[in-house]
Amino acid sequence: xxxxxxxxxxxxxxxxxxxxxxxxxxxxxxxxxxxxxxxxxxxxxxxxxxxxxxxxxxxxxxxxxxxxxxxxxxxxxxxxxxxxxxxxxxxxxxxxxxxxxxxxxxxxxxxxxxxxxxxxxxxxxxxxxxxxxxxxxxxxxxxxxxxxxxxxxxxxxxxxxxxxxxxxxxxxxxxxxxxxxxxxxxxxxxxxxxxxxxxxxxxxxxxxxxxxxxxxxxxxxxxx
Numbered sequence: 523x524x525x526x527x528x529x530x531x532x533x534x535x536x537x538x539x540x541x542x543x544x545x546x547x548x549x550x551x552x553x554x555x556x557x558x559x560x561x562x563x564x565x566x567x568x569x570x571x572x573x574x575x576x577x578x579x580x581x582x583x584x585x586x587x588x589x590x591x592x593x594x595x596x597x598x599x600x601x602x603x604x605x606x607x608x609x610x611x612x613x614x615x616x617x618x619x620x621x622x623x624x625x626x627x628x629x630x631x632x633x634x635x636x637x638x639x640x641x642x643x644x645x646x647x648x649x650x651x652x653x654x655x656x657x658x659x660x661x662x663x664x665x666x667x668x669x670x671x672x673x674x675x676x677x678x679x680x681x682x683x684x685x686x687x688x689x690x691x692x693x694x695x696x697x698x699x700x701x702x703x704x705x706x707x708x709x710x711x712x713x714x715x716x717x718x719x720x721x722x723x724x725x726x727x728x729x730x731x732x733x734x735x736x737x738x739x740x741x742x743x744x745x746x
Contacts, residue, residue: 528585530555539686540592541580549721624683630658688713692729
């Protein structure tokens, strides 16, 4: 049996945008996989054993061997299942550019960045978080330009890296009392376009469900 046919399991938490990346990548490649939902406050032995350094989801287990960190998982999926189109362009400079923008999204449009908004009450800290978030989105919007996807006509690596956070926009708007669409209309149009893809629609939860999870997190962290 070839490596690409070995069993694939994803240690997952449904609201994790990082796990969503991996699920989108697997579905884009047509890979069959199982998910194991993790309780992040009572992590399984399998998770702790599979990702002993960070102890976080997602963990991709392929043929019994774990791969950690979502962007590394997306690259691993791209390199392992090669029958479907690559997520990265063939030209080395274009590949480097895609990796740059995925890395930018990773560092700026992140769970921790969003937490500055949903994890604070209205005030200076939340305003600072909103400004950082929107400023970063505007940089990404300028890179997107008038293209349908970051890969041009092709849904690619940067799209996979960024689109999971689209499912959190509503929660950030509700907690921060602002509109992403008013500030970054092209990014919102891009997000809606991406959700029309089966791989994305199947991987992103409903925005209202994410918001209910955020309200629980606010309670846990003592935010009124």
